[in-house]
Amino acid sequence: MRPPRLRQLVDVLAARLGTLGVIWDTDGKAPYETSARHGQGHACAVVRPTTREELFWVVEQLLDADTSFVVQGAGTGLVAAATPSPTGTQWVISTQRMKQSLEVDVKNRTATVSAGYRLSDINQAAARHGLVFPIDLGADPTIGGMVATNTGGARLVRYGGVRENLLDVRAVLARGPASIVGGQRALRKNNTGLIWSQLLCGTFGAFGIITEATLKLHPLPRQTATALVATDSASAAIDLLVSLESDLGEFVSAFEGISRNALGAVLRHGVQSPFSQAPDYAVLLELATTMPANLGMDLESLLTDWLEQRLADGLVKDAAVGKPEQLWRIRHGISEAIQGLGRMIAFDIAVPRSRFGEFREKSVRLVEEMVEGAVVYDFGHLGDGGVHLNVVVPTQTPDGAVNALRDAVYALTVNGFDGSFSAEHGVGPYNQRWYAEYTEPAKLELAAALHHHFDASRRIGNVRLDNQTQ
């Protein structure tokens, strides 16, 4: 079948979806073409269905027209998995208008949500019932994008990521002809074999397009207590984590490591230091409880008492218990504070927590040895071994040196520490190269079988988990 002319397909789609449903002018397409961090694409056109049935029909039209497409939520992904290729031949299916329903079942502690709703929408609806969907991110992605990406975030140490909080999905498969699969079984226990949610979560849209998700909600904490703590080293921070989990395990809702450099950058950027001396390694720790204070436990006093004991036994060098917003501002201010210091090379990696101290030492040394003038401003979700190793190199550093650095850091992470080259951002065109390098052959073979099963026409997305090029 020969592809119809673009204009013809646009007319067919607009006849059903209306003029808001199809965008093909240059200005209108622009917001869908830029990746949040890596790369600039070029879309043939953008189509914006509003319902599951419309999406299904759109996929059929695009497949019939022999047209390749990529699915995009809010466009907040960091590996360019939802950015159209630069060729200008790929359509974008945007799920942003898919907002048919957002239902909270209070007694079941679940929400069933159309793919186009944002994380903030879900949490606004949940909060009205004293509930929360506890994936804590800097961005505000759509739920469809979150499921496809398996987003993690800062509170995974307490609640798990999307995968652990996903009960069911509905999806459109492009397995020709297109089909709608899955459901909305809001069950915590359902041990009946293969699960769409597990296959479609964290496979980046390669095998199907999420239309709805059923999510576990959690009771909204009524008290939180936050502290910024100074320790001797990254290893000492892990010892502190072990002690904290042992004593106050179920309260821990964040344990974020902040290196001396990262803290320094934020403080130079206008935030006041809570410490008299710059610590070698700092930790932002947060406790949370659903318990109302009138039941007899004041969480902030509890944390203060506990930290005083840790000061006494030397595990902690200094500590400031304080207003959550102020302390989180230090943690969230790092990215902004290091902008403009040079060229930023970001690594989203993870290692076993027990090896974090050693990893940090070796990776910082590696970076400093490989690129002259490079400075590491690392921070991370220590509670789950996640490390955002942000490296600032002089702006004139050649691309070759940057690429060599990336290769070397990922090799150290994966080969040296049994770590991950993508802890939470997933796989997309940005890091397909390291996916190819570090994925075992048997997994690529499985992915090939699944690509063949779900996407025989090879028209969906720009992530190939079997590592074949489009």
Added chain:
Amino acid sequence: MRPPRLRQLVDVLAARLGTLGVIWDTDGKAPYETSARHGQGHACAVVRPTTREELFWVVEQLLDADTSFVVQGAGTGLVAAATPSPTGTQWVISTQRMKQSLEVDVKNRTATVSAGYRLSDINQAAARHGLVFPIDLGADPTIGGMVATNTGGARLVRYGGVRENLLDVRAVLARGPASIVGGQRALRKNNTGLIWSQLLCGTFGAFGIITEATLKLHPLPRQTATALVATDSASAAIDLLVSLESDLGEFVSAFEGISRNALGAVLRHGVQSPFSQAPDYAVLLELATTMPANLGMDLESLLTDWLEQRLADGLVKDAAVGKPEQLWRIRHGISEAIQGLGRMIAFDIAVPRSRFGEFREKSVRLVEEMVEGAVVYDFGHLGDGGVHLNVVVPTQTPDGAVNALRDAVYALTVNGFDGSFSAEHGVGPYNQRWYAEYTEPAKLELAAALHHHFDASRRIGNVRLDNQTQ
């Protein structure tokens, strides 16, 4: 290739594995032929490798000999997925001797364990470091069996099941020739595409044989508080759950419903009632905290205070806070107490918590209408919507009536309440029939593609997730 004579294959295997490694006499085979609840099989022979490499080699030998096999852990599964078929042509590969290593990484809060270790072994090792693998079951299965089955249990409401606590697996695939895949990445964040653990967990050995698993451990609670509580109805018990989670969310570690009939049976069986009046519906609730009492919170006082408020506002009719062992004895005594009252028909189902009250009413009515003299002694993991609907029917009830009852209860559960016909026991020959009935065609097609990919020779196990007969 023609299959060699049994004796020949036994000699080949015994030459490498030793005489303890191969069992083919009738008495020796017997323990491997009986399912814990459903069905009696007949094994051709039993082979018991001790290492991953031996297992790999055994699978190759059996595939070469064109021999079919089933993999078995401790034999505690309840749907006969690990029981050899009655034909006497299937080998059993027992993983019970696979105990190469059990390593606890305290700072990472993980354990890496060979498939043959039991749940109790892991917890003994973890407890020495103040940690626990918190899957709470009546049985003591092997870790390989737990992963393949995705076991749930009584504390899932707090910790999740095996799936949520599984970081990585190693496995032997029978994809000819056999191969060893996966690893031991002890990472909480690793968002790099397909995950063996997610595919092999809860697919009952159909696609591969677990050799090692890397598990999340949790800090061991230092205080628990347990109460048996009387409520007006199953629906009122759910209201109590919502209130408890809202106030004391992170402490809740079990919320088990016990029906009037089930409680009555236990009490008649010699356990003393903590209540003056038999309640319509009882709940065993358990709180747990890692917090030492000397940090200022006594969990039992907290629970007592909270329950007094619920007595005051009428959500609770009566309550006994007491020794955990005594109260759990009531819950664990149900199965024994109803033995001998007639023929027991067990249902392991789940429904959304919000619909539990209505489901209970309708299912009890259905049972009583369909089988004369039938009595429902239900209890369940209410915190996660799990219901063990145990029905005792008169011993002379014909099989046809029992089968019709099973069909009707599962239909009500799945079609009427968006529930599950197997909440935690998984899928095996016992319930393959309902799997066939309630699994959507697209999922069967996916399973067929996976069976083809992993097991082209169709020699592994006796669970067919594509629903094709052997």
